[in-house]
Amino acid sequence: MEALMDKLTGALGGVADKVNGWRYIIVIKNAFYALIPVIICGAFGTLFGTMVFDTQTGLAQFGPLAFLAELKPIATAVSYVTLSFLTIYVVFLMGLELGKLNEKEGFFPGIVAVMSYLAVNPSTYLATDDSGASMLVQNVLAKQYTDTKGLFLGMIIAIAAVELYCWLCKSRALNFQMPDTVPPNVSRSFSSLFPGAITVAVFATIGFAFHALTGMYLYDVIYAVVQQPLMNVVQGLPGILLLMFVAQVFWVIGIHGNQMIKPIREPLLIAAITANADAFASGHALPNIITMPFWDMYMSFGGSGCTLGLLIAIFLISKREDQKAIAKLSAPCGIFNINEPVVFGMPIMLNPILAIPFIITPLITGTIGYFATAVGFAARAVVYIPWPTPPILSAWLATAGDLGAVATQLVCIVVSILIYLPFVKISNRQQVVSYGEDAEASEA
Template sequence: MENSKFVNVLNQVAYKINSYKYIIAIKNSFTLLLPIIITGAFATLFSNMVFDSTNGLAQISWLSWLETLKPLSQMVNYATMDMMALLAVFLIGNEMAKLNNLNGHFPGLLAAVSYIAVIPTTIEVLVEGAGNVSVADVVSSSYTGSSGLFLGMIVAIGSIELFTWLGKREVLNIKMPDSVPTNVARSFSALLPTLITIIAIAAIGFAINMVTGVHIYDIIYNVVQGPLESLVQGLPGILLLMLVAQLFWVIGIHGNQIIKPIREPILLAAIAENTSALEAGREIPNIISMPFWDMYMSMGGSGMTIGLLIALFIGSRRDDYRSIGKLATPPGLFNVNEPVIFGMPIMLNPIMAIPFVITPLITGVIGYFATVIGFAGRAVVMIPWTTPPLLSGWLATAGSWGAVVTQVVCIAVSVLVYLPFVRIANKEASVQEIEKEEFGEEVIGEPNMENQ
């Protein structure tokens, strides 16, 4: 009873989190943004592994012509990775509009304009012989790229909420005659709410800058985004995030969806920084990023269940378990593990829950220290989460065989962790079958005794 109450409480908490409209808007937006990020990441991969004359295929004499295509990949990278925050603002604005029952894509445009209104448009450029020179009417990629994500999310949500509230004020709606086309009438109806929203957001940014002497971007980054990045991009933080996700999985709740609003902005920003650093020839800054999670902590799916699949074939002679393994292996190679999660089952199963929770924590530690010592390369390319193990390590790190070997080690460790629990589950299932058979015989025998 106590366990049931606890599970029900957690279910209610998860439901409230997932039904909160700001959480929904952020999750949906980053899901939509993922193909853009992956496109930019692969542009960088081609730039360095194919078009580069120092490290790529272009260093081969008869393929040297490939270097002429390098600007193409840089253009794609700039349009995707360096515009991540601006694109996220537009998408969040659209998602908020849907949740607020607003039609069309105008709210996304309004959110993007509001964001541009609060970020600095003057940058300092170091010019040889002249020192620092201020250049006006320029938007730095520091604000449109991953570093601006948290300010962008706040502005997108705030601007659409304000616009929605203003739109419901009858006094602000400009009424047009019935003869005016619907689109024109709608534009005039939104005119005053749009005007007030953009001016209000810009005024907030201006007032903060005047009072504090710093831009709102710097405040949000230093107070919110920076500390969160330090926490989640550190080993304790990422392990805690994984632990929370796994515990929710065990009680029947999609753990990744619960942590997604925290995980996605930070870990996607981390891989975006790594990709930009690779493109610019700088040192790769971040060990933990979104591909790190996929490469070392969720091969085969949440819980590193690729190890469980192998353990089923090694440690179980039960036909039902081996059938589950055969059924779950093809999708498991692409990190889809619902068949094994529901087939074993793992949810609400105290035996299988233990390795399911602890295995990704162990492999995460292995992947982290393999990267720290330089054995495995740092992830620099955002890859689809369905990329098969080993191939994922090679692609995400732009060709680090150390990362591939580390994945092999993580898989081996996951098998060793799961194996004893598979054997325990075998014995438990066998005992239950024997008890059922004995119980069934007793039930059959009772009527015969009564008949006599």
């Protein structure tokens, strides 16, 4: 059994190393790391717009505070310039990161990526007024190309454009040589002139040719064939549970599970919460149950594996001083959903007893959260809250003050404690047996 576990650990570890070392995975992860402040800023713009400045749902509905409604355009502007332009920011940041990996410093790779992405999208929009009359508006960029609906096309174009640009930069024939007296910054700018222009022209030509041949834009195909099907899989309960299961298995063998699934999880679940935030701000029905806050609220409270339940179970029944000591040290971090001290200190990693509840608990609590939300007991998340937000507060903020979500998260915490309790008891017995055997050996 031990040999089999070693083989499995080695095999999964090798897969993890290859995935984490792939240049495009690095680029995607770094870009989304950099975007976290933007997303949170936009989320709080939505939160304040609805809970403070709105005359129907916010503090502005009360007479003495009615003046707050006049300030709503501020929150609307913050939300718009953040959440409605996520694809543009992702494309630019991915261009920067891939440029660095190709040893092209500066901002120009990011600019090339953005220009190439914009070049494949139309600059016209067919607008329809209330009477049903249509009018073609020119020199505009429709919202679906800048918000999260264009995310996957943007990621593809960013990678392809910067790779082409960096490859063209290696050609001496395309490098514009300047005299030595010209400042280095100016010289570098001119050396990027022809590779950048050719790259943008290539993608503009691809966009034009694709539309001429098919009558559709690249956005239409990528969204319908790639992004929407993936969104549908993750929005289904089996899909999100499978993603969580994979993450937990990697944690158990000592690999950061969230890092492994981040390139898949982040684009889809961030797109889902952004769509909810837009719908909420517009007064429309919220489209998505499973979002990034859903993951944090119901499947990762206390950290991966819902280890807040483990800490409480240890405080309740553990007889092991080593577990109690680790739990005391880990509790302050666990409140803010940081649980590396538990995972590696308990340890849960490669521990056949605690690994079982560590894997199954988020699957069960996620199922509870899903059905509570699906039946309408808990509201759908509308605010992308920071992941270290403590439980209970996280549910209240993410759902714009819904008590059903708070109650559901409380139920999930209680369930997690009940799941971990028998395994903590088993770990107590194992230590007692171990000490008994040691005592018998010493007497002999």
